[in-house]
Amino acid sequence: MADVSVDEIPGAERRQAETTIPIERIAPNPDQPRRSFAPEALQELADSISAKGVIQPLVVRRHPEKAGHYQIVAGERRWRAAQMAKLHELPALVRDFDDTEVLEIAIIENIQRADLTAVDEARGYRQLMDRFGRTQEQMADALGKSRSHIANMLRLLTLPPAVQDHLDAGRLSAGHARALVTAADPASLADEVIAANLTVRQTEDRVRKAKAGQSPRQERGRANGDKDADTRALERDLSTALGLRITIDHKPGGESGTMTISYKHLAQLDDLCRLLSRDVF
Structure with missing residues (x-):
């Protein structure tokens, strides 16, 4: 699949004409949400570049820390493959993007690629939320996704690292x-x-079946039937936002209830205390 065009992304009008840049003056984006590049696919692209050159220019911005150098906004696969093909310079469009726009473009470019892992996609969404304060609704609007899709992807980050590794390796699907x-x-x-x-x-x-075999204590709170969809959705959203397991027990027909926040180790408790103290004191 070809790399996505960024012409429709806010800020894309702030651009310069295509130029040629020495490959050693180009660096990848450290916040690139994509973490894995299939070696076979890169080799195929390198072979194509050796035969036909780089047809679509990279999109770069001036490096924020190194004068005369550039940082990739879109096209890291082409840059990696061009190095394998031993190219010395690359065609590029130099554009003025801030950090937020760079990350959004990187996410959009990668989301539209069929081989992006679900965990990489979720990590990109989490970066937008944590670093730039984007809400799920804002991301859904900007990226052309439903809010439920964003929420479901973010829930994958609550899985243990071993399960996330299985996802990255393709041993498990997002489903x-x-x-x-x-x-x-x-x-x-x-x-x-x-x-x-x-x-x-x-x-x-x-x-x-595993849930059906839980102890009575684990099943407490289910005596009055399964929770309604709104309560379950709220539990998921809060769990995703805090990175902790949230349980809500709302008394049927009433206005009161309890919310339980579970942590696995003291570091998570410390993080929660800092989060709460920041807003209170």
């Missing part, structure tokens, strides 16, 4: 991972899914 988010032990269940080559539906069944 499998979404099913595992609500599991009591997602890492162990992920190993079972991979070993047995289970489908997403089979994985969902395993998660349901």
Whole structure:
């Protein structure tokens, strides 16, 4: 798939004509949400560049720390492949983008690529939220995604690192991972899914059966039936925003209830205390 055009992105009008830049003066974007580049695909692109050159110029901005150098906004795959093809210079469009626009463009470019991992996509969304204060609604509007898609992708970041690694490596699909988010032990269940080559539906069944076997204490709060969709959605959104497990028990027909925040280690508790203190004191 060709790299996405950035002409429609806010700020794209602030650009200069195409120029040629020595490849050693071009550096990748350190905030690039994409973390993995398939070697086989890069080699194919390098072979194509060796034969036909770089057809589509990179989009770069002036390096914020090195005079006379440039930072990639869009086209890191072409830059990597061009190095493999031993090119000495590359065609590029120099544009004036701030950090927010650079990250948005990098995310948009990568999201429109079929081989972007679900975790990389979720990490990009998280960067926009943490570094630039973007809400899920703002990201959905800017990126042409539904808010539910953004929320579901962000939930993947609550999975253990081992499960995220399976996602990055392609051993699990995003559908499998979404099913595992609500599991009591997602890492162990992920190993079972991979070993047995289970489908997403089979994985969902395993998660349901595991929940059915929970102790009465774990099942407390379910005596009055399953939670309504709004409560479950609120739990997911809060869990995603805080990076902690949130449980809401709302008394049916009433205005009161309890919200429980669970942490796995003291570092998470410290982070939560700092977050709360920042807004209170």
